[in-house]
């Protein structure tokens with residue numbers, strides 16, 4: 001049952017309203033707003049009937065205080081006929097509605113009833129949105145100030161249909177942020193369609209984006225096909241790697257952003273859809289504009305709202321929470337019982353430069369979960385070893401630098417090859433022989449082959 005507060009200094013008003021409304025909700029009455037504000041801590045309130053002429057503080061200030069303390073509470077102002085400017089000001093401050101004195105009690109009951117209905121619908125939508133969110137999105141972890149700022153921005157842009165451009169290095173979470181924007185928007189029940197512009201050959205991208213009519217080109221088939229823009233109708237089209245979009249397709253996307261219209265390939269009829277465009281790239285679009293590889297006018301359209309996702313190395317506070325989150329999630333996926341990261345691995349994780357950002361960190365943990373036994377993720381499982389070579393042995397290898405200089409790369413290549421031979425293809429062992437982490441070794445091995 002909904003809970004209603006009546007705040008009015010006249011006992012007669014409080015009593016008559018209580019009598020009229022007690023059948024449809026739980027009613028509490030207060031003579032001052034201070035008393036009501038204290039009570040909110042113990043019993044949250046759905047709707048307040050607030051007298052605009054409260055002695056002392058006044059209705060407008062009382063409304064401000066109520067909204068500050070309990071932003072989700074609806075407020076109906078109770079007013080005498082001649083206070084219309086004040087009512088207008090209250091509505092601007094977020095009041096739901098107003099009723100005028102002397103009351104028509106039937107009308108009061110109807111207004112309160114309507115308000116409860118809309119609160120009920122709002123709650124249902126919130127629950128549904130939460131369900132969609134949980135079903136479609138993995139958990140987003142981020143404690144650092146910089147990622148909190150990104151999330152605040154996501155919350156505020158989600159509600160508008162404006163295009164958003166997400167910038168950041170590979171693996172920083174741009175895709176996840178694009179999905180979050182969609183599932184926090186009012187069109188969360190509509191489609192979220194993701195198109196990776198880099199993975200589609202240039203000659204196919206336009207038909208993929210805009211669709212085609214039958215017989216538009218050889219191999220177009222007899223039926224025609226909707227493009228991703230149409231499939232995301234009323235929802236969101238996420239254009240990942242937008243920096244890889246060819247100039248022809250850029251021109252067509254620009255036209256769509258200008259008037260919401262487009263043509264299917266081979267089509268003569270202009271089609272209109274309401275699809276929100278969220279795009280992302282790890283490229284420097286401004287440099288691409290200077291080289292005439294990206295249209296400046298499209299850039300300004302796409303980047304009406306720009307979100308920059310910081311690299312993991314710039315938000316080191318998030319590294320351990322994200323690693324722990326992946327450990328638990330991946331442990332569940334692989335039916336293992338990991339629940340802890342050893343101090344040695346934690347130190348490594350904290351010091352390592354995660355060039356591949358969260359994706360690289362995830363792969364690192366996943367490998368440990370697959371190879372290790374648990375419950376602790378230790379150095380052996382993730383393939384990080386300290387050198388087992390006593391340091392005095394290094395001294396025997398060291399020679400003074402020759403006058404003519406030397407080729408350090410050749411020296412490294414020599415010992416890399418020795419270690420590969422000795423370990424007979426076991427990279428973890430070779431890494432240990434050279435005092436390198438598994439990943440550092442693999443990286444150098446790849447460089448060796450180039």
Ligand SMILES: Nc1ncnc2c1ncn2[C@@H]1O[C@H](COP(=O)(O)OP(=O)(O)OP(=O)(O)O)[C@@H](O)[C@H]1O
Nearest residue numbers: 139140141142169170171172173174175176358359
């Ligand atoms: N804050 C986060 N919390 C938990 N998981 C995250 C977070 N950010 C990203 N991830 C996960 O990290 C992986 C990489 O993220 P995502 O694919 O969104 O990166 P991206 O920036 O779009 O990469 P690319 O530029 O290569 O497309 C995904 O598995 C994603 O779910």
